[in-house]
Amino acid sequence: MHYYRYSNAEVSCWYKYLLFSYNIVFWLAGMAFLAAGLWAWSEKGVLSDLTKVTGLHGLDPVVLVLVVGVVMFTLGFAGCVGALRENICLLKFFCGTIVFIFLLELAVAVLAVLFQDWVRDKVKEFFENNIKSYRDDIDLQNLIDSLQKINHCCGAQGPDDWDFNIYFNCSSESKSREKCGVPFSCCIPDPAQKVVNTQCGYDVRKKSKSQWDDQIFIKGCIVALEAWLPRNIYVVAGVFIAISLLQVGSSS
Numbered sequence: 136m137h138y139y140r141y142s143n144a145e146v147s148c149w150y151k152y153l154l155f156s157y158n159i160v161f162w163l164a165g166m167a168f169l170a171a172g173l174w175a176w177s178e179k180g181v182l183s184d185l186t187k188v189t190g191l192h193g194l195d196p197v198v199l200v201l202v203v204g205v206v207m208f209t210l211g212f213a214g215c216v217g218a219l220r221e222n223i224c225l226l227k228f229f230c231g232t233i234v235f236i237f238l239l240e241l242a243v244a245v246l247a248v249l250f251q252d253w254v255r256d257k258v259k260e261f262f263e264n265n266i267k268s269y270r271d272d273i274d275l276q277n278l279i280d281s282l283q284k285i286n287h288c289c290g291a292q293g294p295d296d297w298d299f300n301i302y303f304n305c306s307s308e309s310k311s312r313e314k315c316g317v318p319f320s321c322c323i324p325d326p327a328q329k330v331v332n333t334q335c336g337y338d339v340r341k342k343s344k345s346q347w348d349d350q351i352f353i354k355g356c357i358v359a360l361e362a363w364l365p366r367n368i369y370v371v372a373g374v375f376i377a378i379s380l381l382q383v384g385s386s387s
Contacts, residue, residue: 151218151219151221152218154214154218155214155215155218155219157214158210158211158213158214158215158218158229159211159215160211161207161210161211161214162207162208162211162212162214162215163211164207164211165203165204165205165206165207165208165209165210165211166204166208167204168200168201168203168204168207168208169201169204169205169208170204171200171204172197172198172200172201172204173201175197175200175274176197176201179197179272179273179274194261194265194275194278195272195274195275196274196275196278197274206236210229210232210233213225213226213228213229213232214226214229217229255357255361258291258357259291259292259357262290262291262296262356262357263291263296263299265279266279266290266291266296266297266299266300267299267300267301269300269302269318270300270302279318279320280318280319280320281320282356283318283320283321283352283356284320286356286359286360286363287352287354287359288321288352288354288355288356288358288359289317289320289321289351289352289353289354289355289356290317290321290355290356291355291356291357292355292357292358293353293354293355294317294321294339294340294347294351294352294353295340296355297316297317297318297321297340302314303315303316303317303318305340305341312337313336313337314338315338315339315340315341316336316337316338316339316340317336317339317340317351318336319331319332319333319334319335319336321336321351321352322335322336322350322351322352323349323350323351323352335350336350336351339351
């Protein structure tokens with residue numbers, strides 16, 4: 136195999152190994168994400184029946200972990216080998232992909248600001264679809280529970296959004312014990328209780344709405360996230376700038 140190299144060293148040795156060190160961490164992190172994702176899928180039996188991936192109507196968080204793992208593993212490998220072997224093709228692939236990802240992030244951020252109503256509608260639709268699949272996947276269930284507990288919210292726009300789920304639906308046809316309730320993550324925690332009461336949301340929506348705020352969070356998670364963003368705008372901007380600098384720095 137022929138490797139394209141400069142006739143004389145135009146990249147200093149320390150920079151070459153600095154780039155290699157940066158990418159070996161990136162590569163190992165990608166391997167860790169891939170291993171974690173594949174292990175999670177094996178625990179859920181997805182590896183033995185791949186149709187389960189398309190059977191879930193909501194988001195499977197493991198898919199996101201695997202996608203991130205594949206991207207990090209591929210870029211880390213290209214950066215490591217390209218830096219050590221001074222392979223111009225791999226380095227161009229590495230730099231071009233990093234720049235593309237950076238521009239994509241920038242475009243998404245700009246579009247999100249310009250089309251806020253459209254983004255809000257899509258987020259609402261996305262959240263409602265995942266509410267429907269709440270009991271279908273344990274990872275999705277844990278993700279929604281964590282989101283509701285951390286942000287002190289319930290549902291996309293409010294607790295009534297849990298009517299989208301067949302187990303929590305208030306319709307007369309439902310035979311579920313959770314009928315007309317909400318998940319325990321919607322409940323206002325009782326400091327006196329050391330053990331989580333997973334049945335605290337049972338039948339709560341059978342009561343009048345004026346009684347809800349004594350037991351559960353009544354604010355929707357979209358509203359909670361919209362309120363959280365302005366309060367933490369500098370943190371979000373700082374994280375975005377830090378990630379952008381890392382990406383630009385690694386591609387330079």
